[in-house]
Every structure is written in C-alpha cells, then in structure tokens.
Amino acid sequence: MxxxxxxxxxxxxxxxxxxxGAKNESLQVISAVLLTKEKVTISNVPDIVDVNKLIELLGDMGVIVERLSTDTYTFEAKDIDLDFFQSDAFKQKGGSLRGSIMIVGPLLARFGRGSIPKPGGDKIGRRRLDTHFLGFEKLGAKFNYNATDEFYNVDASNLQGTYILLDEASVTGTANIVMAAVLAKGTTTLYNAACEPYLQQLCKMLNRMGANISGIGSNLLTIEGVTELHGTEHKMLxxxxxxxxxxxxxxxxxxxxxxxxxxxxxxxxxxxxxxxxxxxxxxxxxxxxxxxxxxxxxxxxxxxxxxxxxxxxxxxxxxxxxxxxxxxxxxxxxxxxxxxxxxxxxxxxxxxxxxxxxxxxxxxxxxxxxxxxxxxxxxxxxxxxxxxxxxxxxxxxxxxxxxxxxxxxxxxxxxxxxxxxxxxxxxxxxxxxxx
CATH class of the missing domain: 3.65.10.10 (Enolpyruvate transferase domain)
Incomplete structure (x- = not known):
C-alpha cells in the first residue's frame, strides 16, 4: 500500500x-553542470523526487556531488563514465525520469556522444521530444534508434552552429539545444525559442560559465560557440x-x-x-x-x-x-x-x-x-x-x-x-x- x-x-x-526552488529550472541548471569539469555550486534546490533522481543519476555517471546544506549542492563533472550509458541501470533510471532528456545536450556538447532511453514521467497526453532531436540534428548530431531496447544512441562528434527555427517554443527543447550549442563551432541562431524565466536563468548561468549567448528573454537567441566552460555559482528562482x-x-x-x-x-x-x-x-x-x-x-x-x-x-x-x-x-x-x-x-x-x-x-x-x-x-x-x-x-x-x-x-x-x-x-x- x-x-x-x-x-x-x-x-x-x-x-x-x-x-x-523552481522544479523546471532545476532540471535544466543541474544538467548544465555536465558542460564543465570545474566545480559548480547551485542553491535553492528543491527537495523533490524528480530533482533528487536527476542528482542521483549524475552521481552514477561519475559527477562528484556534495550536499553543503539542505538546498545547496556542489557538482564536479571532471570524470564522466560514458560506458554507464550502455548499462541496464541507466536504461532503468533514465527511463523513469522525464528530466533525463536534459542531460543529452550537455553530453553531446562536451563529449560528442550520448544516449537516451525512451523517457517516462507525467501522463498528460503526448509530449513529443521531436523538438530536442530536430535541434540536435540541425547542429550535426546523428541518431541511431534501437527499437528492441527503446534506446537512442547519438553521435555528435562534429557539432556546427547553424540557423534553427523551432517547430514549437518548447522550454526543455530550447534549453537542451542551447546547452548543445554553447560548445559547438560557430554561431547558432535559435528562433521561436522559449523565453521562460527558467530559461533566462539557464542562459545567464551559462554566460557566467563563459558561454556567449545574446537575446536572453526574447524568442531569438544567438549563441557564439566557445571552446570550454568554467565553474560558477547559481541560485534558483x-x-x-x-x-x-x-x-x-x-x-x-x-x-x-x-x-x-x-x-x-x-x-x-x-x-x-x-x-x-x-x-x-x-x-x-x-x-x-x-x-x-x-x-x-x-x-x-x-x-x-x-x-x-x-x-x-x-x-x-x-x-x-x-x-x-x-x-x-x-x-x-x-x-x-x-x-x-x-x-x-x-x-x-x-x-x-x-x-x-x-x-x-x-x-x-x-x-x-x-x-x-x-x-x-x-x-x-x-x-x-x-x-x-x-x-x-x-x-x-x-x-x-x-x-x-x-x-x-x-x-x-x-x-x-x-x-x-x-x-x-x-x-x-x-x-x-x-x-
């Protein structure tokens, strides 16, 4: 019972x-710690199941997670175990959490590859992930879907900035594409981007880490790719x-x-x-x-x-x-x-x-x-x-x-x-x- x-x-x-702290912001900014090997401190983190599952997933991947107080964590993603993504543990954990899709953009950007189980989460009708995938593909990622174990493997060894017009102003889709684009070569122009406060928070945090994003707060984002990002501190709304x-x-x-x-x-x-x-x-x-x-x-x-x-x-x-x-x-x-x-x-x-x-x-x-x-x-x-x-x-x-x-x-x-x-x-x- x-x-x-x-x-x-x-x-x-x-x-x-x-x-x-904002649930929808936390899934984005916590995933962003994967973009750097340096330490990132995040405060006002809500103590809720979806966020705790994501933090646990990062720990399983090799991120050093330290809880400084009830709502403050440090994350250090210097050694990521990329083989973990082929494991049954990841397939089971990643599949039970909708937010797990958010780690894909940062992984593609920093390591040139990633994997995604088919996501779970709320039962509120179809929630397509096409926006995420189409954005990654425009940046040059190649998808390989394995139907037997419902798993996507992604090769993104050569991400290039480009013009992307999103088919819908998806918040998570925009966040994921922004995180993939910050380390891509050249300029990415993202139109019909979501502009929720959560997303503005993510973009400001990425800029503090050394990214070059302009147009924050509007539906037209311009992202100049950089070679690496650094640590930062961030407080959630x-x-x-x-x-x-x-x-x-x-x-x-x-x-x-x-x-x-x-x-x-x-x-x-x-x-x-x-x-x-x-x-x-x-x-x-x-x-x-x-x-x-x-x-x-x-x-x-x-x-x-x-x-x-x-x-x-x-x-x-x-x-x-x-x-x-x-x-x-x-x-x-x-x-x-x-x-x-x-x-x-x-x-x-x-x-x-x-x-x-x-x-x-x-x-x-x-x-x-x-x-x-x-x-x-x-x-x-x-x-x-x-x-x-x-x-x-x-x-x-x-x-x-x-x-x-x-x-x-x-x-x-x-x-x-x-x-x-x-x-x-x-x-x-x-x-x-x-x-």
Missing part, C-alpha cells in the same frame, strides 16, 4: 509559506507554480496567507490572472500578501462576455497553473472558460471535482466551463487518485476547502513536484496527515 494524504477540510489557514498554487489555496479556503520572497518581477502575468478571478493580493516588499476573502468574483471581458483563461508560451500564462485556476473558479462568483491548449488530457481530473459537488461542463479534452458556486455550497470530501503533479495539487486544494474527510492516493505524483507539502501546509494550520 503506497502513501496517501488524509485531509479534514473546511479549516481556514493562516501564516507564511516560503516557495521552494522560487517556483512560480507553487506561488500560483498558494494564491489559489488562500482564495479557495478563505485564508490569510503571506507567500515569502516570490521574485515578483519574474512572475509575469500570473498575479494578473488571479486578480481577474477576483482574488485580492498585494505586494509587500517581495512578499505576496493574500487577505482572507469570504467571496471573490470573476471579471467578465469589457464587452460583458465570459472570461476565458488559456495557456500560451511565455510571457503568456503557463499551462501548469490552469488546473489551479480551474479548481479556484469552482468557488468563485461567476463563470469562466478554461482552455488548455498544450496538453490533451490535463482536464480529465474534473470528474473528481464533480463528485465533490462542483459545477463544471467538460466541453472537450481541452476546454471546461466552470460555473462558480460562490461559496453558497461547500464541496464534500471524497476519496480520489492524483493523475499528474498539477491536478494532484488542485485536488489537494479542493480537499482543503471541502467539508469532511478526503483521501488522496498516488501522492508520489504530487511529491514529484512539491517538497514536504504536508508539513508546510500543517504549519499553516491545515489538517493533513500522511497515511
């Missing part, structure tokens, strides 16, 4: 919470998805919560979207303060038509927070259309919300209309299973606002992305226990 969370809902929470989740949690449970040290200027449009849903929040220094609110009302568009919240590549709204918006809308006054463009099965958790008493029409795999209950009816606690990281936290928020007991199974999905979430919520006064 695996772990589950038992939650007694309906309690108002209060207090301060510190967001963890707080996780914007956690920050958005806590804003939603405060509104849904009518709680007064302060979210500490949020790096507000890096949050983009996120605070505005929650404000459009009627949630009051104020910036105090670099903290977000959310007052206890009995009610919140979703705005309409200026012409009076139904508010639509949809995802778009940065600086648009991140798809990872749409599940949170959907659950928060359940108790709002008014209605909203949630349009999830990027992934086709991220809305499939609404059946659990319906069972709890929510008013939602699932239009198709990408769209759901939420008719807010305006806190006139309290959700009721149920037993449920978490399908993916973000839906898991949305269901957790629903359970904390519901009447009675809820049980959430498959919480390892939640813990792939949120560190010690039960303890941190207990500190705010939540009645949540691990069973």
């Amino acid at each position: 695996k772990n589950a969370f038992e939650i007694q809902g309906g309690k108002k929470l209060k207090g301060e919470i510190i967001p963890q 707080p996780d914007m998805i956690e920050i958005g989740s806590f804003i939603g949690l405060a509104a849904m449970t009518g709680s007064e919560i302060t979210i500490k040290d949020v790096q507000y200027k890096e949050l983009g449009i996120i605070p505005e979207v929650f404000k459009r849903m009627g949630i009051k929040l104020e910036l105090r220094g670099d903290d977000i303060f959310i007052p206890a609110q009995e009610y919140y009302e979703i705005e309409t568009f200026i012409d009076g038509s139904l508010m639509t919240i949809s995802d778009a590549p940065w600086p648009g709204f991140t798809p990872d927070l749409l599940s949170i918006c959907l659950v928060v809308a359940v108790q709002a006054k008014g209605s909203v259309l949630i349009h999830q463009k990027m992934f086709e099965s991220r809305l499939f958790f609404v059946d659990k919300l319906l069972e709890m008493g929510a008013n939602i029409i699932l239009c198709d795999p990408h769209r759901a209309t939420v008719i807010g209950l305006d806190k006139q009816v309290q959700l009721r606690g149920i037993s449920m299973t978490s399908p993916d990281i973000r839906a898991g936290v949305s269901l957790l928020i629903a359970a904390l606002s519901a009447k009675g007991k809820s049980t959430i199974y498959n919480i390892e999905q939640i813990e792939r992305g949120y560190q010690h979430i039960d303890k941190r919520l207990q500190a705010l006064g939540a009645d949540i226990v691990r069973v």
Whole structure:
C-alpha cells in the first residue's frame, strides 16, 4: 500500500509559506553542470523526487556531488563514465525520469556522444521530444534508434552552429539545444525559442560559465560557440507554480496567507490572472500578501462576455497553473472558460471535482466551463487518485476547502513536484496527515 494524504477540510489557514526552488529550472541548471569539469555550486534546490533522481543519476555517471546544506549542492563533472550509458541501470533510471532528456545536450556538447532511453514521467497526453532531436540534428548530431531496447544512441562528434527555427517554443527543447550549442563551432541562431524565466536563468548561468549567448528573454537567441566552460555559482528562482498554487489555496479556503520572497518581477502575468478571478493580493516588499476573502468574483471581458483563461508560451500564462485556476473558479462568483491548449488530457481530473459537488461542463479534452458556486455550497470530501503533479495539487486544494474527510492516493505524483507539502501546509494550520 503506497502513501496517501488524509485531509479534514473546511479549516481556514493562516501564516507564511516560503516557495521552494523552481522544479523546471532545476532540471535544466543541474544538467548544465555536465558542460564543465570545474566545480559548480547551485542553491535553492528543491527537495523533490524528480530533482533528487536527476542528482542521483549524475552521481552514477561519475559527477562528484556534495550536499553543503539542505538546498545547496556542489557538482564536479571532471570524470564522466560514458560506458554507464550502455548499462541496464541507466536504461532503468533514465527511463523513469522525464528530466533525463536534459542531460543529452550537455553530453553531446562536451563529449560528442550520448544516449537516451525512451523517457517516462507525467501522463498528460503526448509530449513529443521531436523538438530536442530536430535541434540536435540541425547542429550535426546523428541518431541511431534501437527499437528492441527503446534506446537512442547519438553521435555528435562534429557539432556546427547553424540557423534553427523551432517547430514549437518548447522550454526543455530550447534549453537542451542551447546547452548543445554553447560548445559547438560557430554561431547558432535559435528562433521561436522559449523565453521562460527558467530559461533566462539557464542562459545567464551559462554566460557566467563563459558561454556567449545574446537575446536572453526574447524568442531569438544567438549563441557564439566557445571552446570550454568554467565553474560558477547559481541560485534558483522560487517556483512560480507553487506561488500560483498558494494564491489559489488562500482564495479557495478563505485564508490569510503571506507567500515569502516570490521574485515578483519574474512572475509575469500570473498575479494578473488571479486578480481577474477576483482574488485580492498585494505586494509587500517581495512578499505576496493574500487577505482572507469570504467571496471573490470573476471579471467578465469589457464587452460583458465570459472570461476565458488559456495557456500560451511565455510571457503568456503557463499551462501548469490552469488546473489551479480551474479548481479556484469552482468557488468563485461567476463563470469562466478554461482552455488548455498544450496538453490533451490535463482536464480529465474534473470528474473528481464533480463528485465533490462542483459545477463544471467538460466541453472537450481541452476546454471546461466552470460555473462558480460562490461559496453558497461547500464541496464534500471524497476519496480520489492524483493523475499528474498539477491536478494532484488542485485536488489537494479542493480537499482543503471541502467539508469532511478526503483521501488522496498516488501522492508520489504530487511529491514529484512539491517538497514536504504536508508539513508546510500543517504549519499553516491545515489538517493533513500522511497515511
């Protein structure tokens, strides 16, 4: 029997919470340590399953990993065991972790070869890796797919800078291609590049290591290849998805919560979207303060038509927070259309919300209309299973606002992305226990 969370809902929470380091940034910047033989120090590392697995994988490859404190590590990748990539251990470990694809770019750049098992991870529809592969191929890498053991071997002994127009503005794809290109010969021009804050963080870190990347923050990156990179120190941003989740949690449970040290200027449009849903929040220094609110009302568009919240590549709204918006809308006054463009099965958790008493029409795999209950009816606690990281936290928020007991199974999905979430919520006064 695996772990589950038992939650007694309906309690108002209060207090301060510190967001963890950004999960999506950590998978990129931790992979980047492979680009140099010198020591790299990274702080604000989240203590979550996906990140710990990646750090363990680096250790297995021969990287000297030292944990200086709970959230700070040094990495020294001077002796990498390239034979490890043909081992069963790598096939099994690499295959269970989506983030393992991120080590490919740095390995190709520095050693001229790499291997990739077919990746695992979230079940949220097809998540293609074509963008990564097409980018590597344009730089001159050659792929060899072995269908029997579902394994790719890559030869990149002669990477050359080139013009690349990405078929989609994939964050991990952009990061991987940038890491491969920093040590390639000549100039790489990367258009339709993702420009998320995580990616800007990676590019700034690479530049401190001696790379030559310009256009950071835009969708057109120019990378002048260099011969080697050096050590550096890097501090990760707080996780914007956690920050958005806590804003939603405060509104849904009518709680007064302060979210500490949020790096507000890096949050983009996120605070505005929650404000459009009627949630009051104020910036105090670099903290977000959310007052206890009995009610919140979703705005309409200026012409009076139904508010639509949809995802778009940065600086648009991140798809990872749409599940949170959907659950928060359940108790709002008014209605909203949630349009999830990027992934086709991220809305499939609404059946659990319906069972709890929510008013939602699932239009198709990408769209759901939420008719807010305006806190006139309290959700009721149920037993449920978490399908993916973000839906898991949305269901957790629903359970904390519901009447009675809820049980959430498959919480390892939640813990792939949120560190010690039960303890941190207990500190705010939540009645949540691990069973």
